[in-house]
Amino acid sequence: MRILMAVASRHHGTWEIGEVAADVLRRRGHEVDQRAPEDVASVDGYDAVVLGSAVYTAHWLPAARELARRCEDGLRARPVWLFSSGLATQPANAANSPLEIRALLDRLGARGHRSFRGRLDRAVLSFAERAIVAGGRAREGDHRDMAAVAAWAQDLADALAADPAARVAV
Numbered sequence: 001m002r003i004l005m006a007v008a009s010r011h012h013g014t015w016e017i018g019e020v021a022a023d024v025l026r027r028r029g030h031e032v033d034q035r036a037p038e039d040v041a042s043v044d045g046y047d048a049v050v051l052g053s054a055v056y057t058a059h060w061l062p063a064a065r066e067l068a069r070r071c072e073d074g075l076r077a078r079p080v081w082l083f084s085s086g087l088a089t090q091p092a093n094a095a096n097s098p099l100e101i102r103a104l105l106d107r108l109g110a111r112g113h114r115s116f117r118g119r120l121d122r123a124v125l126s127f128a129e130r131a132i133v134a135g136g137r138a139r140e141g142d143h144r145d146m147a148a149v150a151a152w153a154q155d156l157a158d159a160l161a162a163d164p165a166a167r168v169a170v
């Protein structure tokens, strides 16, 4: 199958999560294009889509939300999975704007959403970003669990192999 891995990332941490998932899907025989959402004009030609975003101040990045809006009809017509990466100190699912994710899942008819822990390196942040994180409790460091990402991607491959058209939550 041809799969689009669309990943919105400011500081590359989420992009690398997409790369790990894409590698697993490739090893399972799929052709995977990883793109920034702003570079995706259409999802035509893809059999399935994975759309992910870093979470900033409790929201997906605008480029990911805009892709979901721009390609809503195309996304509804094919299997879609969503993922987020963030560093919320409370369980990520509860912190990362669950209403926004719930609405996206419904609008796109997506098969599921997964939250992964992210990476925070103060040295690469803009002045404004540093000011925002200074007020929060986010722990600096790389908290990404790439083994969990790879296992999730295996689950996606299993779900596609089992029934490419079914809406199965993973």
Ligand SMILES: Cc1cc2nc3c(=O)[nH]c(=O)nc-3n(C[C@H](O)[C@H](O)[C@H](O)COP(=O)(O)O)c2cc1C
Binding pocket: 008, 009, 010, 011, 012, 013, 014, 015, 054, 055, 056, 057, 058, 059, 085, 086, 087, 088, 089, 092, 095, 096, 117, 118, 119, 120, 121, 125, 128, 129, 130, 132, 133, 138
């Ligand atoms: C200014 C700022 C705001 C953030 N807001 C949130 C947030 O609301 N929820 C969350 O879970 N993580 C938040 N994070 C953590 C990022 O989601 C995390 O660092 C992520 O891995 C960044 O991904 P990226 O490297 O792909 O940009 C924030 C980080 C920064 C710098």
